[in-house]
Amino acid sequence: MTHSQDTVIVIGAGIAGLVAALSFKGLRVDIYANAPMGQGTASNWSQGGVAAAIGPGDSAAIHIQDSLIAAADIADRTAVEFIVNKARDAIHFLEHQGVVFDHNADGQYALSREAAHSFPRVARVKGDLTGPGIMAALQQQIKQRPDIQLHSGWKILDLIMHDGRIIGAFLLDPNGHVHRKLATAVILATGGVGYLYKNTSNPKTAIGEGIAAAARAGALLSDLEFVQFHPTTMAVGLDPSPLATEALRGEGAVLINDQNERFMPSIHPLAELAPRDVVARAIFAQIKSGHNVFLDCRAAIGSGFAEKFPKVFALCQNIGLDPVVTPIPVEPAAHYHMGGVVTDLSGRTSIDGLWACGEVACTGAHGANRLASNSLLEAIVFGQAAATDIMNIRMTKSPYAPRETSVINYVPHDVAMQAKELALRAMMRDRVGVIRHADDLLWAQAELEKLRQQNLSHRLGNMVLVAGMIIHMALERKESRGSHYRTDYPNLDQAWCRRQSTTMQNLMEAA
Numbered sequence: 156m157t158h159s160q161d162t163v164i165v166i167g168a169g170i171a172g173l174v175a176a177l178s179f180k181g182l183r184v185d186i187y188a189n190a191p192m193g194q195g196t197a198s199n200w201s202q203g204g205v206a207a208a209i210g211p212g213d214s215a216a217i218h219i220q221d222s223l224i225a226a227a228d229i230a231d232r233t234a235v236e237f238i239v240n241k242a243r244d245a246i247h248f249l250e251h252q253g254v255v256f257d258h259n260a261d262g263q264y265a266l267s268r269e270a271a272h273s274f275p276r277v278a279r280v281k282g283d284l285t286g287p288g289i290m291a292a293l294q295q296q297i298k299q300r301p302d303i304q305l306h307s308g309w310k311i312l313d314l315i316m317h318d319g320r321i322i323g324a325f326l327l328d329p330n331g332h333v334h335r336k337l338a339t340a341v342i343l344a345t346g347g348v349g350y351l352y353k354n355t356s357n358p359k360t361a362i363g364e365g366i367a368a369a370a371r372a373g374a375l376l377s378d379l380e381f382v383q384f385h386p387t388t389m390a391v392g393l394d395p396s397p398l399a400t401e402a403l404r405g406e407g408a409v410l411i412n413d414q415n416e417r418f419m420p421s422i423h424p425l426a427e428l429a430p431r432d433v434v435a436r437a438i439f440a441q442i443k444s445g446h447n448v449f450l451d452c453r454a455a456i457g458s459g460f461a462e463k464f465p466k467v468f469a470l471c472q473n474i475g476l477d478p479v480v481t482p483i484p485v486e487p488a489a490h491y492h493m494g495g496v497v498t499d500l501s502g503r504t505s506i507d508g509l510w511a512c513g514e515v516a517c518t519g520a521h522g523a524n525r526l527a528s529n530s531l532l533e534a535i536v537f538g539q540a541a542a543t544d545i546m547n548i549r550m551t552k553s554p555y556a557p558r559e560t561s562v563i564n565y566v567p568h569d570v571a572m573q574a575k576e577l578a579l580r581a582m583m584r585d586r587v588g589v590i591r592h593a594d595d596l597l598w599a600q601a602e603l604e605k606l607r608q609q610n611l612s613h614r615l616g617n618m619v620l621v622a623g624m625i626i627h628m629a630l631e632r633k634e635s636r637g638s639h640y641r642t643d644y645p646n647l648d649q650a651w652c653r654r655q656s657t658t659m660q661n662l663m664e665a666a
């Protein structure tokens with residue numbers, strides 16, 4: 156057991172954690188991530204890019220409007236304005252770190268158009284290699300900063316609280332030893348929850364362990380019911396499912412079923428570029444009615460595929476598919492979590508000493524549905540905001556005297572636990588997914604209750620906790636809005652034109 160003080164702890168080494176760490180000056184920063192450097196992050200897999208109203212004719216006002224519309228009326232306008240107004244600075248910050256965005260021959264940014272954006276607005280790196288491009292540059296910067304230590308393979312078990320304040324974290328090292336690390340501030344940057352679902356575009360680390368730790372500490376949580384499903388992940392039997400970026404549809408690729416019929420034009424005026432939830436439900440309905448669905452890039456992209464979309468092209472090649480001549484089989488998959496740990500515009504959570512940024516956080520900027528490519532933007536802006544806030548407040552030494560005892564009852568995540576994990580994920584896909592109904596949600600809740608009675612590994616216990624809270628909020632919201640669609644309440648309800656916030660303790664009392 157070890158401990159350290161006068162340090163900022165960042166949990167997570169995706170874009171949010173790395174940007175936060177790099178934004179500190181004059182403080183020691185320890186980053187802990189439960190995967191090797193460059194792995195286990197959604198950031199590294201992102202394809203589309205960073206939304207920023209920097210193209211001709213575009214403006215922050217239009218970007219704000221598009222974000223609010225996509226969010227189905229319940230985004231926090233202040234948070235939307237905060238990220239959108241800082242988008243140009245965020246791009247410049249990344250460039251300063253060594254990221255090279257694509258430019259046209261005339262020297263202007265080459266911007267992609269994605270669903271529900273009024274303009275081409277998504278800044279990208281080498282076509283669809285945005286995530287790897289950004290992450291490589293940030294990791295390079297981290298290596299050059301002696302004040303920042305990156306500890307790979309370390310997993311957060313829980314936050315340490317003293318007198319109502321977070322003063323550190325219990326961490327499991329790669330050798331299975333528990334450490335008690337003290338800090339003057341802790342930033343959660345643990346990413347999303349997509350891997351709670353059997354079909355997902357997210358890495359295995361994305362099971363909401365940051366939400367679980369914050370929930371146990373009593374943090375306010377919000378909007379957990381809103382899980383965005385990406386309409387077009389490749390239906391090729393891989394877990395996680397490789398993504399076929401939305402920018403393909405932005406370039407004109409169309410969705411067809413196995414009858415060679417386009418079905419989107421009759422469903423939404425924007426057809427393939429309708430909001431994600433609309434496209435995801437349309438594909439889901441086709442699949443439910445026995446059709447296979449394909450993304451047909453032949454006419455719109457054709458022979459330019461490998462150059463314009465090298466990442467997707469390589470993924471297709473891995474499975475022996477040539478997208479220049481063959482449509483890509485696609486299906487929806489859990490992709491992005493709008494909900495999470497509530498923060499203000501400084502990234503502060505409801506508990507002193509704890510900040511959150513990136514997908515684990517709920518800033519309110521995404522409401523019921525995230526506008527595509529607003530999430531990398533949010534992670535950059537709030538990573539910076541959290542670091543700035545921590546540097547601005549008076550840092551005090553933790554008054555806590557560390558005890559050399561462990562509170563962790565560690566159960567290994569063995570083969571039996573892995574089987575239960577898979578069953579839970581399939582249940583989340585089938586009962587708590589693209590289309591929901593009270594009967595399914597209650598069924599899932601009862602199954603989780605049975606699991607809760609068992610002695611579970613830390614990982615599975617966290618999955619049960621977070622899945623249970625998502626289901627609870629999904630049951631509460633008796634309407635359909637944004638990514639949350641219920642066949643028993645298929646319409647918007649004005650009475651529900653608001654966000655839901657609660658604590659784990661309140662949820663347990665209500666149960």
Ligand SMILES: Cc1cc2nc3c(=O)[nH]c(=O)nc-3n(C[C@H](O)[C@H](O)[C@H](O)COP(=O)(O)OP(=O)(O)OC[C@H]3O[C@@H](n4cnc5c(N)ncnc54)[C@H](O)[C@@H]3O)c2cc1C
Nearest residue numbers: 167168169171189197198201203204311346513514528531
């Ligand atoms: C395939 C794909 C494509 C995407 N494309 C885009 C796009 O083009 N534009 C866009 O804006 N958004 C995109 N998104 C969403 C965006 O990538 C994510 O929202 C964003 O990268 C999240 O960043 P993050 O730093 O919060 O989390 P992540 O990048 O997921 O990083 C999370 C970090 O936390 C660590 N971690 C998790 N749990 C623990 C634990 N218990 N203990 C210790 N460490 C832990 C992980 O190891 C990892 O280091 C995409 C997502 C996916 C999956």
